[in-house]
């Protein structure tokens with residue numbers, strides 16, 4: 001059934017008669033002149049391409065650049081990544097979000113060391129079998145680092161193809177992505193497959209941008225159906241994602257002798273294994289907050305409000321309010337998943353997700369001079 005749908009969609013697209021295969025020359029010539037200089041492009045070895053592609057998932061190029069440079073300095077090889085202590089890895093990833101990407105990266109690095117002698121495999125299928133590597137990343141690494149002719153279709157490429165073909169197919173649907181992947185493969189020249197993939201992505205990132213495509217600067221405008229039909233800004237069609245759930249939370253900044261109480265999250269689920277400021281679901285009153293701290297073994301003077309903050313994850317939004325509690329004395333355990341951390345430790349070793357960024361700033365003012 002899926003094959004039939006894919007064939008029908010493909011036939012519909014082919015009716016447009018866009019000379020797709022002939023466009024790769026225009027794209028490559030444009031890429032040679034306009035490609036941005038990026039640290040992972042200057043030295044495209046498999047490890048650097050892989051790490052950069054994982055970092056770039058859900059994150060902008062400019063935000064990734066300093067993270068990538070720091071990461072490569074600290075962990076320059078697959079072996080170094082495989083051997084890195086978890087705290088080091090999380091600290092290097094702190095603020096990038098989607099922390100499972102980092103964990104999968106390390107799991108895959110360990111497999112590469114054990115099974116492939118520390119060198120990323122050059123086969124698309126073997127790459128695909130590693131944790132955290134999907135069709136897109138396997139295609140990017142295989143084509144850019146190893147020169148293998150496989151497509152790498154991300155959101156940018158889907159947008160460019162939708163517009164070139166004036167396709168109204170919903171790119172959120174896996175079957176549509178599969179068809180576009182086949183079309184991208186047909187367009188790919190046998191020489192320079194990695195540059196072709198990067199040219200498509202670069203075009204989507206810098207010219208064929210979401211709201212206002214810069215068609216006058218586009219190297220394939222002469223063959224673009226959306227431009228001819230004046231419908232580029234309305235494409236691609238993408239069905240909306242599920243609405244995010246709202247979750248109210250109360251966050252505690254509990255201080256004692258120039259340190260703050262933090263705890264480690266569970267090893268699975270959202271932000272797994274990261275350090276956090278203690279928090280509970282719901283918006284607690286001052287009295288409830290005092291009782292909650294007592295349950296943790298902490299007695300404080302009347303807590304002060306620490307302000308409100310909101311953080312948006314993929315499926316949930318945290319709407320947070322904070323309390324600052326000065327611990328009078330503490331029976332709270334400092335082992336296991338709880339710890340008292342100085343500002344220096346928060347800076348240097350205890351990775352905390354950006355969901356708590358606002359409260360970290362509050363803490364900085366309270367602790368930085370201690």
Ligand code: SF4
Nearest residue numbers: 208215218221224232
């Ligand atoms: Fe995108 Fe415009 Fe180029 Fe078409 S002509 S591919 S809409 S930038």
